[in-house]
Amino acid sequence: MAAVAAAARPAARRRRGLRGGPRPDQAGAAVSIVVEDLTFRYGERVTALDGISLTVELGERVAVIGANGAGKSTLARQLNGILTPTGGRVVVNGLDTARHPISRLAAEVGYVFQNPDDQLHARTIGAEVHFGPRNLGFPPARARELVDRALAATGLTDLVDVHPHHLSPARRKLVAVASVLAMDVPIVVLDEPTAGQDRVALDGLGRLVDELTAAGRTVLAITHDLDFCAERFDRVLLLDNGRLLADGPPLEVFARAAERVPQVVRLSRELGWPTAARTVPQFVDLLRRHAAG
Numbered sequence: 001m002a003a004v005a006a007a008a009r010p011a012a013r014r015r016r017g018l019r020g021g022p023r024p025d026q027a028g029a030a031v032s033i034v035v036e037d038l039t040f041r042y043g044e045r046v047t048a049l050d051g052i053s054l055t056v057e058l059g060e061r062v063a064v065i066g067a068n069g070a071g072k073s074t075l076a077r078q079l080n081g082i083l084t085p086t087g088g089r090v091v092v093n094g095l096d097t098a099r100h101p102i103s104r105l106a107a108e109v110g111y112v113f114q115n116p117d118d119q120l121h122a123r124t125i126g127a128e129v130h131f132g133p134r135n136l137g138f139p140p141a142r143a144r145e146l147v148d149r150a151l152a153a154t155g156l157t158d159l160v161d162v163h164p165h166h167l168s169p170a171r172r173k174l175v176a177v178a179s180v181l182a183m184d185v186p187i188v189v190l191d192e193p194t195a196g197q198d199r200v201a202l203d204g205l206g207r208l209v210d211e212l213t214a215a216g217r218t219v220l221a222i223t224h225d226l227d228f229c230a231e232r233f234d235r236v237l238l239l240d241n242g243r244l245l246a247d248g249p250p251l252e253v254f255a256r257a258a259e260r261v262p263q264v265v266r267l268s269r270e271l272g273w274p275t276a277a278r279t280v281p282q283f284v285d286l287l288r289r290h291a292a293g
C-alpha cells in the first residue's frame with residue numbers, strides 16, 4: 001500500500017473524474033483487462049511469463065492457479081504497473097500499463113500483496129484503511145463511508161485503533177484487503193487471500209468476491225486454495241512455467257491439472273460420476289441422488 005497509495009497523489013485526479021467505469025478502448029467498453037502476448041523477464045535469465053494472452057470482462061471473477069514459480073504473482077504485478085512487460089502489452093480499464101505511472105493505475109487496480117507486511121505501514125488499522133481513499137482524493141464523508149464499509153466487510157470494525165502488527169499474519173492480510181476495498185477501484189487483484197485464514201474469514205472473503213463482482217468490479221485472485229477457487233470462481237487460469245496452460249471453467253481446467261484438484265472433484269472422479277462436484281454442497285447433493293438410484 002505504501003508504494004501504491006502514496007503514489008496515488010495528486011488527489012485532484014479523482015476530482016477531475018479520471019476514474020470510474022471502463023473507458024472505451026480497442027477491445028470494447030465492457031473489457032476490464034487485456035493481456036496481449038505478454039512476456040516478462042527478470043534480468044537476462046529468468047523468463048517468468050512467456051506469451052500470455054487473455055481478456056477479462058468487467059465484473060468477471062477469475063482465479064489464477066499454478067505451481068510455485070509458475071508466474072502467478074508476476075502476472076498480477078503487471079496489472080498495476082509494479083512490473084511492466086518485457087514484450088507484449090497489458091491494458092487495464094483502457095490504460096496501457098507501460099504508458100501510465102503507478103499513481104494513475106492505482107485508481108483503477110487495487111492490489112493486495114501476497115505478504116501484507118509489504119503493504120501495511122500505518123500505526124492503526126483505521127489509519128491504514130483510510131490512507132488509500134484519502135490519497136485518491138475522495139471527499140472526507142465518502143472516504144469515511146468507504147472505510148467503514150471495508151472494515152465491516154472484513155470483520156475489522158472493532159479493531160480500528162489496533163496496530164496492524166499486533167494481529168496475526170492472516171488478520172493482517174484482511175487489513176490489506178480492507179485497504180484495497182476502501183479505494184473503491186474497478187479491478188481488485190488478490191494475491192493469496194485465503195492463506196492461513198480460518199473458516200469464518202474464508203466465508204467472509206468468498207462473500208466479498210461475490211459482492212464485488214455483483215457490484216460490477218472485476219476480481220482476479222491468485223490462489224493455491226483450490227476449494228476456494230472451485231467454490232467462488234467461474235473462470236480459472238492455469239499457469240505453468242510462465243505459460244497459460246488452460247483458461248476456462250474450474251472443472252475443465254482441473255482436468256488439465258490432474259494432480260491439483262479439490263478433494264470433492266477427486267472423490268467424484270474416484271466414484272466414477274459422469275459430472276464432478278465443485279463444492280461440498282454439490283457433492284452431498286450428487287451423493288444423495290446417486291444413493292437414491
Ligand SMILES: Nc1ncnc2c1ncn2[C@@H]1O[C@H](COP(=O)(O)OP(=O)(O)OP(=O)(O)O)[C@@H](O)[C@H]1O
Pocket residue numbers: 042046047048066067068069070071072073074075
Ligand atoms: N524478483 C525476482 N527476481 C528474479 N526472479 C524472480 C523474481 N521474482 C520471481 N522470480 C522468478 O520468476 C518466476 C515466477 O515467479 P512468481 O513469483 O511470479 O511465481 P508464482 O507462481 O507467483 O509462485 P508462488 O506460488 O511461489 O508465489 C520464478 O522462477 C521465480 O523464481
